Amino acid sequence: MIKKYPIERSESEWRENLSEEQYRVLRQKGTEAPHSGKYNMHFQEGAYHCAACNAKLFESYQKFESNCGWPSFDDAIEGTVEFVQDKSHGMIRTEILCANCGSHLGHVFDDGPTETGQRYCVNSSSIEFESKPK
Secondary structure (H helix, E strand, O other): OOOOOOOOOOHHHHHHHOOHHHHHHHHOOOOOOOOOOOOOOOOOOEEEEEOOOOOEEEEHHHEEOOOOOOOEEOOOOOOOEEEEEEOHHHOOEEEEEEOOOOOEEEEEEOOOOOOOOOEEEEOHHHEEEEEOOO
């Protein structure tokens, strides 16, 4: 059974509206190279949105420097991310998807340094940043 999301598009519509890299990561569950993403070392005040559907996913205060090579957050805005067991590449991990459109964001791990104990490891190409109004 295929899950229904509030935002549904055909694969050709996703291809039309996303860059090639965004499509590869968001819709084909790809991963960008470590230390290559524009938001890895980005620490401005604001919010991070899904690059596919613009749903607000993470607040800047949830972001931290993990030295893993990808943007890392210690939590997501409640109800914005869904968790799916991922057994690909010979590992068992927890994949994180946008709860609004089902797009792949990255994975979550239980090795975060804050009280949540979580590290949401997110691909920069799966998110867009909106700075906090001054």
